[in-house]
Amino acid sequence: MPSDRTTELAALDHRHVWHPFTQQSTWTATKPLIIERAEGCWLVDVDGKRYLDGVSSLWTNVHGHRHPAIDAAVRAQLDRMAHSTMLGLTHPTAIELAARLVQCTPQGLDRVFYSDNGSTAVEVALKMAFQAQQQRGQTERTRFAALRDAYHGDTLGAVSIGAIDIFHAVYRPLLFDCVALPAPVEPGGAEEEECLKQGLELLDRHGHELAALVVEPLVQGAAGMKMHSIGFLRALLERAREHGVMLVCDEVAVGFGRTGTLFAMEQVGIAPDFLCLAKGIAGGYLPLAATLATESVYEAFLAAPEEAKQFFHGHTFTGNPLACAAALASLDLFRRADRLAQATRIADRLAAGLAPLRERPGVASIRQKGVMVGVDLVQQDGSPHPPARRIGAAVCMAAREHGVVLRPLGDTVVLNPPLALSAEEVDHLLDGLRAALKDVEGA
Numbered sequence: 001m002p003s004d005r006t007t008e009l010a011a012l013d014h015r016h017v018w019h020p021f022t023q024q025s026t027w028t029a030t031k032p033l034i035i036e037r038a039e040g041c042w043l044v045d046v047d048g049k050r051y052l053d054g055v056s057s058l059w060t061n062v063h064g065h066r067h068p069a070i071d072a073a074v075r076a077q078l079d080r081m082a083h084s085t086m087l088g089l090t091h092p093t094a095i096e097l098a099a100r101l102v103q104c105t106p107q108g109l110d111r112v113f114y115s116d117n118g119s120t121a122v123e124v125a126l127k128m129a130f131q132a133q134q135q136r137g138q139t140e141r142t143r144f145a146a147l148r149d150a151y152h153g154d155t156l157g158a159v160s161i162g163a164i165d166i167f168h169a170v171y172r173p174l175l176f177d178c179v180a181l182p183a184p185v186e187p188g189g190a191e192e193e194e195c196l197k198q199g200l201e202l203l204d205r206h207g208h209e210l211a212a213l214v215v216e217p218l219v220q221g222a223a224g225m226k227m228h229s230i231g232f233l234r235a236l237l238e239r240a241r242e243h244g245v246m247l248v249c250d251e252v253a254v255g256f257g258r259t260g261t262l263f264a265m266e267q268v269g270i271a272p273d274f275l276c277l278a279k280g281i282a283g284g285y286l287p288l289a290a291t292l293a294t295e296s297v298y299e300a301f302l303a304a305p306e307e308a309k310q311f312f313h314g315h316t317f318t319g320n321p322l323a324c325a326a327a328l329a330s331l332d333l334f335r336r337a338d339r340l341a342q343a344t345r346i347a348d349r350l351a352a353g354l355a356p357l358r359e360r361p362g363v364a365s366i367r368q369k370g371v372m373v374g375v376d377l378v379q380q381d382g383s384p385h386p387p388a389r390r391i392g393a394a395v396c397m398a399a400r401e402h403g404v405v406l407r408p409l410g411d412t413v414v415l416n417p418p419l420a421l422s423a424e425e426v427d428h429l430l431d432g433l434r435a436a437l438k439d440v441e442g443a
C-alpha cells in the first residue's frame with residue numbers, strides 16, 4: 001500500500017506538474033514513481049523501494065549517485081559561492097574546468113564556451129559556425145547538414161537540424177531547412193553503404209552553401225540507438241571538410257565514456273571544429289554544458305569592439321560554479337577510479353547477457369556500443385507492434401516491478417547505465433529486462 005504521503009504527492013503532481021515529452025492524459029491516469037533518494041547506481045522511492053538506475057537518470061549519471069568525492073566537491077564550492085556570473089566576471093572553478101576540458105578532448109579544441117544544457121551547447125555551435133563563416137567572408141554558407149533521425153535538442157535551432165518527425169513535425173513552419181544525410185540503423189551493412197553513397201553525393205551538391213555538418217558520432221541516441229561505423233562517419237566528415245564545411249560533433253549523449261573511450265571522436269580520429277558536451281559532463285549532478293571550438297574559429301570573432309564581431313550569446317547561469325565543481329570532481333574520478341576500464345567490463349558483461357535475447361521471438365535486433373544499448377521489439381511473428389500498444393513503455397513499466405528503472409524510445413528499450421555498475425548490478429539489470437519482457441509478452 002502506498003503511504004498517505006505518496007498519495008498526497010501523486011495528487012499534487014497530477015494537479016500541477018507538466019512533465020517533459022509526456023502525454024499528460026496518460027500520466028495523470030497512472031501512479032507516478034516518486035524518487036526521493038539515490039545511492040550508488042540505485043534510486044529509492046518515497047516508500048523506500050529500490051530500483052537500479054538503468055538509464056543513468058536520462059543518460060547523465062556516470063559514477064553513481066551521492067559519490068563521496070563529487071558530493072564533497074559540490075559542498076566545498078557551496079561553502080565558497082553558489083553562483084556568480086560569467087558575463088563580465090569570471091571564477092576559478094570555471095577557469096580550471098576549461099583548461100581540463102581542453103586537455104582531455106581531441107586535439108585542437110582550445111576554447112570553451114559554457115552554457116547549461118545540451119540543446120544550448122548545440123545552438124551555440126550552430127550560431128558560432130554560421131557567424132565564423134560569415135566573418136571569414138564565406139557569406140554563401142547559410143545552411144547546415146545533419147544526419148537523418150538526428151536529435152540535437154529541443155530549442156528551435158537544434159530542432160531545425162533534428163529530424164525525428166514524431167517530435168518535430170508540428171514545428172516545421174518555424175524551422176530553417178537543413179540538408180538531411182541518410183544514416184543507417186546499424187553499422188557495416190549494405191544499408192550503410194547506400195547511405196554513405198547518397199550522403200557523399202549530397203555533400204558534393206550542397207557543400208558550397210553549408211556552414212557546418214552536425215553529427216552525433218557513432219550512436220544516434222534519441223533516434224533509437226541507431227549506430228554507424230567509424231568508417232562511415234570518417235568518410236562523411238572528410239568529404240565535408242574538403243568542401244570547406246565546418247564539423248560540429250554533438251557528444252552530448254556519447255561523451256564521457258559511454259562508447260568505450262572518453263569521447264567517441266577519439267575512435268574516429270578526426271578533430272572537429274566544435275565539440276558539444278552536456279549530459280554526463282558534471283557526472284550527472286547538475287546542469288552544465290560546454291561548446292568547445294578551435295583557435296581558428298575563435299580568431300574569426302576577434303576585432304575592435306565597434307566592429308561588433310563578438311559572439312552575441314550567453315545564458316544567465318552559464319558556467320555555474322557548483323556544476324563546474326561537480327565536473328572537475330567527475331573528471332578526476334575517470335582517472336582515479338579507472339572508470340573507462342570499468343565501462344569496458346560493464347559493456348562486455350552486458351553483451352554476453354544480451355546475446356541469448358537476440359534469438360528470442362519478439363526481439364527484432366539488439367544494438368550495442370559501449371554501455372549504450374537498444375533492444376528493438378516486434379510481435380512474435382516479426383511484424384511491428386500496433387503503436388497504441390506502447391510496447392516499449394509497457395516493458396519499462398514491467399521492469400519497475402523487478403527493481404529496474406528504464407525509459408524506452410518508441411518500441412526500442414534502452415539500456416544506458418552508469419559506468420559504476422558492479423558485475424552483480426549488471427546481472428540485476430539484465431534479469432530485470434528479461435523478466436519484464438516475459439511479463440509483457442507472456443513467453
Ligand SMILES: *Cc1c(COP(=O)(O)O)cnc(C)c1O
Nearest residue numbers: 117118119151152153221252253
Ligand atoms: C539529450 C541530447 C541533447 C539535448 O540536451 P538537453 O540537455 O536535453 O537540452 C542534444 N544532443 C544529444 C545528442 C542529446 O542526446
